[in-house]
Amino acid sequence: MAVTESELVLLACPEWRYPAQALAKRLVIACLQTPSDIFPPRYLLYDNAGLALIEHRTIGRKGAVSSSRIRCDFVSGAARHRRRYGGGTGQALARAVGLSSGFKPLVADLTAGLGRDGFVLASLGARVIWLERHPIVAALLADGLDRLRTAAAFDRQSRDGGDQHEHVLAEIVARLSFYEQDGRAWLEDGCRRDTPDVIYLDPMFPGRDKSAAVKKEMAAFQELVGGDDDAGKLLDAALKVARYRVVVKRPRGALFLAERKPTFTLEGKTTRFDVYSLAKIPR
16 A cells, blocks of 8 residues: 555755755655654655655564665766666667667656666667656655756866766756656646657566665555556557557566567566567667
């Protein structure tokens, strides 16, 4: 069962209290500046590193506490490493959407989440439209995008020196758009006049990654968001709108979404991409 926004609180560091209060007002949740004695096991934190979803779980008979911190970060860590060393257009994600040196598609990521796959595609030259309907997840994604824009602005000011890998951030930002909106509603509204070449769907499913960190993150995310029970209807709508392809990310051993067989599939170790071809990709 999904967690409602009213069950969350936002803890703000003093120097960030004003933007935190504005966010809390928009999300209709309480904003605190100091932890209380009775603090929820799941809450939002606004500090110098941005917005994060924090969760503390009691596990085992001895009551050990396991913590997870979910933050949207496109500048450092895993996103930075994948941007540099992720395999370029040869990786399965890029091949699934048909991205190549001769084709840089407009991709609509209708279930953006934390935006990781969309960011990879934008870093490879695709134009990406993120759509996320859950207010808390959308807030995390918007915060990550804001910090990416800040890093890109600094990047532009330091082009005469420094790490050449970082000089592409402004170009990536220019290829990204974000709407806090339901993906199917966006399609039915005419895509804001941006008909996508490719539509990308990554419905919420149980995590199969063996990493403990990923398991904790997925568990926290699923309890917050719930499942995408309408994913089959979203696929139907996407197939009516996309120019060339619809791509669905699934666990490797999962059934086809809505039992609809794809044109072809690209498999990885834990996930796969089901590709529904609608027209030939231009080269």
